[in-house]
Amino acid sequence: MANIFESPEIIGAFICEVEEQLQLLEINISKLKRNDETTETLQELFRAAHTLKGCSASMGFERMEILTREMENVLDRLCNGLLEISKPLVDILFECLDYLKMLKQDFVSNTNSIKTEITPVITKLKEIMTTKAIIEQRNQPIFVLDEKQQELINRALSMDQNVLVCEVEILEDSPMKSTRAYLIMNFFNECGMVISMIPNVLELPIGDDIGNVVFLISTQMSADVLEKKALNELMDVSKVKVFSYFDKSYQCKTDIKEDGLKDKDLLDKNNKSSEKTVEDEKQVLHTVKIDADRLERMRELVGELVIEQIRIAQISSNLYNQYPFDESIDDLVGISNRVSVLINELQDGIMKTRMIPLKQLFCQIPEMVGGLSHLLNKEINLVLEGEEIEIDRTIMEEMSDLLLYLIQNAIDHGIEKPEIRKKLGKPEKGTLRITALPEESNVIITVEDDGAGIDIQEIKMSAIKNQIVTQQEADNMTEQQLINLIFCMDFFTSKKVDTASDREFGMDIVRANIEKMNGIIDVETCVGTGTKFIIKLPIKLPLTLSTLKGLLIKINDEIYALPMSNVVEIVRKPKNEIESVNGQAVAVIRDKTVPLVWLHDYFGIPRGKERENTLIVLLGIAEKRFGLVVDELIGNQEIVVTNLGSYIGKVEGISGATILGNRSVACILDVLGLLDMVNSKRI
Amino acid sequence: MNEVLTDQYVTYELADEKYALKISDVYEIIKMQNITRIPNSNPYLEGVINLRGKIIPVANLHRKFGLPNYTFTKKTRIVVVNSRNEMIGIVVDKVNQVIRFSNIQPPPEKVAGIDGSYFEGIGLTDEGVVSILKIDKVLYE
Numbered sequence: 001m002a003n004i005f006e007s008p009e010i011i012g013a014f015i016c017e018v019e020e021q022l023q024l025l026e027i028n029i030s031k032l033k034r035n036d037e038t039t040e041t042l043q044e045l046f047r048a049a050h051t052l053k054g055c056s057a058s059m060g061f062e063r064m065e066i067l068t069r070e071m072e073n074v075l076d077r078l079c080n081g082l083l084e085i086s087k088p089l090v091d092i093l094f095e096c097l098d099y100l101k102m103l104k105q106d107f108v109s110n111t112n113s114i115k116t117e118i119t120p121v122i123t124k125l126k127e128i129m130t131t132k133a134i135i136e137q138r139n140q141p142i143f144v145l146d147e148k149q150q151e152l153i154n155r156a157l158s159m160d161q162n163v164l165v166c167e168v169e170i171l172e173d174s175p176m177k178s179t180r181a182y183l184i185m186n187f188f189n190e191c192g193m194v195i196s197m198i199p200n201v202l203e204l205p206i207g208d209d210i211g212n213v214v215f216l217i218s219t220q221m222s223a224d225v226l227e228k229k230a231l232n233e234l235m236d237v238s239k240v241k242v243f244s245y246f247d248k249s250y251q252c253k254t255d256i257k258e259d260g261l262k263d264k265d266l267l268d269k270n271n272k273s274s275e276k277t278v279e280d281e282k283q284v285l286h287t288v289k290i291d292a293d294r295l296e297r298m299r300e301l302v303g304e305l306v307i308e309q310i311r312i313a314q315i316s317s318n319l320y321n322q323y324p325f326d327e328s329i330d331d332l333v334g335i336s337n338r339v340s341v342l343i344n345e346l347q348d349g350i351m352k353t354r355m356i357p358l359k360q361l362f363c364q365i366p367e368m369v370g371g372l373s374h375l376l377n378k379e380i381n382l383v384l385e386g387e388e389i390e391i392d393r394t395i396m397e398e399m400s401d402l403l404l405y406l407i408q409n410a411i412d413h414g415i416e417k418p419e420i421r422k423k424l425g426k427p428e429k430g431t432l433r434i435t436a437l438p439e440e441s442n443v444i445i446t447v448e449d450d451g452a453g454i455d456i457q458e459i460k461m462s463a464i465k466n467q468i469v470t471q472q473e474a475d476n477m478t479e480q481q482l483i484n485l486i487f488c489m490d491f492f493t494s495k496k497v498d499t500a501s502d503r504e505f506g507m508d509i510v511r512a513n514i515e516k517m518n519g520i521i522d523v524e525t526c527v528g529t530g531t532k533f534i535i536k537l538p539i540k541l542p543l544t545l546s547t548l549k550g551l552l553i554k555i556n557d558e559i560y561a562l563p564m565s566n567v568v569e570i571v572r573k574p575k576n577e578i579e580s581v582n583g584q585a586v587a588v589i590r591d592k593t594v595p596l597v598w599l600h601d602y603f604g605i606p607r608g609k610e611r612e613n614t615l616i617v618l619l620g621i622a623e624k625r626f627g628l629v630v631d632e633l634i635g636n637q638e639i640v641v642t643n644l645g646s647y648i649g650k651v652e653g654i655s656g657a658t659i660l661g662n663r664s665v666a667c668i669l670d671v672l673g674l675l676d677m678v679n680s681k682r683i
Numbered sequence: 684m685n686e687v688l689t690d691q692y693v694t695y696e697l698a699d700e701k702y703a704l705k706i707s708d709v710y711e712i713i714k715m716q717n718i719t720r721i722p723n724s725n726p727y728l729e730g731v732i733n734l735r736g737k738i739i740p741v742a743n744l745h746r747k748f749g750l751p752n753y754t755f756t757k758k759t760r761i762v763v764v765n766s767r768n769e770m771i772g773i774v775v776d777k778v779n780q781v782i783r784f785s786n787i788q789p790p791p792e793k794v795a796g797i798d799g800s801y802f803e804g805i806g807l808t809d810e811g812v813v814s815i816l817k818i819d820k821v822l823y824e
Contacts (some may be wrong), residue, residue, distance in 0.1 A: 056770045311736065554704040558720065605720035642738045644721070644731070647822065649770050659733050677723075 012360040014059050017051070018104050020287060022097065030091045032085055039079075045093075045467055046075040052100070052135045061464060064103045064356050067118050071096050071127040077129065079144055084537060088651040092124050104599070110367065143196045143245075152195050153245070155219030161192070164223050166215045166230065174236035181213045186232060192219025216245060293354055302350050305548055307640045308342050311338050314661050329589050330414060351540045355390040358436050358443075362387040365434065372411050379418050379429040380411060381447045386436030391443055398517055399445075399537060402510045406533050407434065408449045414531050416453030424528070426450065427528040442565075443539050449533040455523040456482050463489065475580055476623050478593050485621045487511035515622040515672065518565050522623065540564060548641060550658070550668065552634035553617065556605045559666040561658055562617065566671040568625065569618040570633065578614060587627055589618055596627045601667075602653070621671050626678070637649050637661075641668055692782055692806065693777040694813050695762060698750035700795055701813045702775075703782075703806055707763050708818050713779055715759040729774055734763065740764065741772035742822060748797050766819050782808060 028045045049072040056064035071093070077083040102116040145153070153163050168184055170177050181201045186193050196216040221225060227242040235239065316336045319329045362384050373380045391399075413420075415430030422428055433448045460474050465487040474482065486507045514521045519537040550561035573587050578596065580586070585596040596616065600607045608631060616627040639658040644651065655670035693704040693712075717790040718730035718741050727745040741761060745752050753759060753776050762793040784806035790799040794814050 080701070599722075605722075614781070644738075645740060645769050647742075647771055648721060648724055648728060648731075648740050651721055653723065654721060657721075657731055657738050659736065659738065663733050664717055664730050665733050665738055667719065667721060 001008065009654060010059075011364075014055055014109060015104070016287060017055050018064075018100075018107075021048045021052050022100055022104065025093075025097050025100070029090060029097060032093070033090045035085075040147065040150060042075065043144070043146065044078045046072065046079050047565050049074075050073055061103075061114075062106060062485055063114055063116065064100065064107075064116050067096060067099060067122065069652060074125055074129055080474060083128075085331055087126055087682050092121070092128055093207055095121050095124065110450045133419065138627075141200065145216075149216075152193070152218065156193075156195075161218045161220055162222060163195070163216070163218050164221075164226060164242050165245050166217060167239075167241040168215070168230070168234070169213060169215050169239035170213065171236045171238045172211070172639055178209050184213060184234060184237070185215065185232070187215050188215050188219075193220060220666060234270060240255075251332065289351075295350075299350050299354075302347055303547070306347060306638075309336075309340055310547065310638050310640055313340060314659075317661060318663075321339075342436065349606050351392070352390075354394070355391050355540070356393050356396060357387065358389050358391060358396070359387040361396055361403065362434070362436075368404060369407065369411065369432065372408060378409060378415055380415060381429045381431045383431065383433040383435075386432070386438075387554055389436050389443055389539075390539070392541050394541055395517055395537055398513055401505065402513050403434075403445065403535075405446065405505045405510060407432065410449040410451065410531065414449035414453075416452055416457065438539065439536070444575070445535045445537065446532060447535075448530065450530040453527040453529055453531050454483065454486065454523075455527055456525075459483065459485050480592055483525060486523070487521075487623050513620050518563075518621065520568070520620045520622065533683050547638060548668075549636060550639040551617065551636045552626075552660070552666065553630040554632035554634060555599050555603065556608055556631055558603075558605065559634065559660065559664070560599075561666050561668045562628070563668070563671065564636055568619055568620040568623055571616050571627075572613045573616055575610065575652070576612055587616060588616075589616070589627065592625070594618060594625050594627045596629055597674070598629050599653075599674070600629075602677060619671050619674075623677070624675055626675065628674075639668070688816055689783070690811070690816065691764070694779040694782060694783065696777040696779065697744055697748065697775055698753070698756070699776075700750070701779070701811065703813045703815045704762065704818060705803075705815070707780060709768070710763040710765050710770055713761050713763065713772075715755060715761060715774070729772075732761070733770060734770070734772075737770070739763065739770045741774060744773055744775075744821065745783075747821065751797065764818050765821050771822060784808060784813070784815075790814070 004580055007324045021215070024044060025048045027040045028048070031041045032045075044179050049068045051647075053065055053068035053072055056062075056068060057439055065184075074083065074089070074093075078085065080090075083089070099118055099121050101115060103114065105117070106114045106116055123181070143149075157165055166188060170180050172183075174180050185194055185197065185201045194215050194217050196213045199210065201213060219489045221229070223244060230237070230240040230242065307563070313336050316329065316332045318611055319326075320333050323329050365384060366382060369380055369382050412431055415432065417422070418428040421430065435444070435448075437444045437446075456479060460477075460482055463469050463482075464471055466489045467490045468485060469477070479484075484662065487510070488507060495592050511521065514535065517537055519535060521536075522534040523531065524534070525531040549564035551564050551567050552559055552561050554560075569589065571587075571589055573589075578585055578587050581593070585598075586592075586593050587596055596614075599605075615630050618627050618628055620624060641656040641658060643656050644654070651675040653670055653676075654667045655673065656668045657665050658668055693706055693709050694703045696702070704724040713734070716732055718732055720730045721728060727742055727744070727747045729741040730737075731738050731740050743752070744750075753774055756774055756776070758777040760778050760782045762775050762778065763770055763772045764800050785799055786807040787804040788807070791800035791805075792799045794805070795804055801817055801821050803817050806815050
């Protein structure tokens with residue numbers, strides 16, 4: 001069952017599905033108990049059992065699969081009228097429901113140890129199948145109708161049509177009987193509409209030797225008229241018998257209940273029961289399954305809407321500036337603002353369809369921490385916070401492996417064994433704290449332990465050994481730079497501690513994944529007191545790749561846009577606080593030394609005259625930070641990204657362009673690309 | 684060549700030299716406007732402009748052909764062409780007229796110092812010769 005662990009999402013979906021089906025079971029079994037059932041009730045029960053069987057089988061949840069399989073068998077017989085509904089049977093179904101609930105509970109608390117023993121109830125189910133008086137099989141086949149067919153019947157009744165059963169016997173010596181049956185079906189379709197038939201003529205193999213075909217049709221004609229017409233017009237037919245579907249002799253299920261149901265009564269009853277289902281459904285978890293493609297299409301459309309709205313807003317504000325006293329334009333601006341608000345809500349709504357609570361990921365952590373700490377003889381106090389935060393499912397998927405990896409490292413390399421901790425004067429139980437905090441459109445996830453911390457000298461040696469950096473380069477590095485070296489190699493596993501870490505993972509992959517999600521990662525570590533990883537990820541995926549929140553800046557006279565998601569901070573530094581380390585200009589921002597970049601030098605723009613204060617936009621991606629020196633800040637706004645097209649092709653450091661409010665065009669800077677450019681080109 | 688002779692051409696000037704483009708290649712001709720530079724891109728790319736809400740690249744053929752660069756005057760225009768399903772602007776010093784050529788000759792190996800393979804041919808008019816550009820080749824090679 002190890003594979004299940006890999007996807008919290010699947011577990012979540014499975015539990016959700018099970019809950020939904022259990023509720024359906026409960027409602028419908030209650031109906032059986034109240035003698036309030038219809039064909040639909042039985043079919044819903046059957047379907048619920050069938051669904052549970054299917055999904056538990058695919059999860060490898062054997063006990064639930066066995067139990068639902070047996071239930072399905074019993075329900076199948078009920079549907080086909082081979083079993084009679086009785087109190088003991090309903091009781092057993094209730095018992096099954098209880099067992100299923102217990103199984104679900106077991107599964108939620110610990111996937112690997114399912115305690116509930118299902119043998120007693122299985123025995124009971126088997127008993128009822130064999131010993132219960134099986135109703136003698138009827139001569140006539142029984143139509144098993146699905147919802148749609150039931151709906152057709154209801155509709156026919158409401159239009160005062162007749163619902164008739166037509167039994168047709170095809171002549172013994174008729175050639176090609178299946179084709180004949182097909183023609184008969186066409187005949188009935190001309191007289192009315194064939195709702196169901198036994199056997200299904202459309203699925204018969206050619207040349208099949210059938211004798212009797214029974215059709216269920218809705219028609220304006222009465223039974224007698226149709227029977228005569230059929231006898232007159234159908235060829236190769238020896239016998240035709242037409243009677244109402246609601247004939248007492250034909251109703252298999254209703255005879256258990258009140259006798260002598262007339263068509264109208266049944267219609268009323270159907271209406272009544274459908275009212276009831278509406279009522280009942282209120283208790284059911286309201287989840288709707290939607291084809292992901294359809295959602296995706298809606299998402300795209302909303303994306304396009306957003307883009308057009310941005311343009312409308314731009315144009316109306318231009319008009320407003322041009323004609324400030326025009327009332328119509330005033331109105332236009334008002335409407336445009338209102339539409340923006342609505343579109344934002346729509347955008348939020350559509351994004352929420354993709355969001356799932358972090359709980360689905362967090363709920364696996366205790367299990368994993370428990371297992372690992374036991375294996376490594378460590379005592380750990382686990383603190384989880386913020387599991388209620390919802391994030392996009394794709395981001396959750398991408399994140400889950402790296403989060404589990406960081407946790408694993410914290411236990412493996414971070415937290416010391418109890419003896420050592422005792423000697424160090426720390427509490428014997430180590431604390432592992434995993435928190436999630438929303439911050440605007442991002443979530444900040446921290447993994448913090450109070451263990452040994454990472455020895456910077458060790459990183460340095462390891463990096464030199466792995467030829468990531470030369471001794472000389474390493475000597476020139478700041479502490480933070482040295483710490484960040486862990487992202488360039490498989491640092492933790494290189495120590496080769498015998499752990500359960502069989503994952504093909506490393507800090508380099510952590511970094512790559514975060515970079516892919518346009519996130520930011522920070523490490524704070526101190527020998528002896530612990531390590532803290534801080535990850536900042538977007539909560540939602542961008543609605544479309546074509547819009548983003550941009551910060552508009554000026555480099556000399558040219559306007560550029562920076563994605564807000566990469567902007568960590570904006571600071572102003574006086575001239576004397578900009579230092580030079582090995583020829584690289586640096587500034588200290590929040591106790592960290594960051595390199596400064598003048599894009600002027602790379603873009604062939606003069607730097608302009610030196611000012612008293614330097615305006616620095618601190619940019620970040622994954623663990624990397626740098627300060628971009630800009631000449632002016634213009635502000636932030638939603639921008640529409642346009643690809644530069646194939647003639648221009650890929651340009652280093654630029655991801656596209658956008659049209660600004662004044663109709664001029666600005667390039668959008670790509671932070672990762674800028675970094676590559678800065679690193680590869682020494683000016 | 685008869686077929687070619689029925690085609691109409693837009694003639695324009697780059698640094699006093701006359702050039703022509705098949706009219707079917709020309710999407711529209713607009714006045715010169717502010718061009719946003721794209722740093723570190725193709726050297727023959729002048730930048731991008733906003734053509735009624737679409738961002739399109741603008742090429743500099745003066746640089747491509749090694750001619751003295753244009754100076755912005757009242758007559759400077761951007762000829763927007765359709766090349767490989769993309770709209771691309773070209774800065775020209777002046778747009779002259781739409782004409783038919785009475786005679787088109789194959790291009791010599793070099794046309795005013797420029798590689799002859801960039802040209803469809805040399806069109807003859809009453810006022811002199813006009814070099815007809817193979818626009819796809821000029822822009823992409």
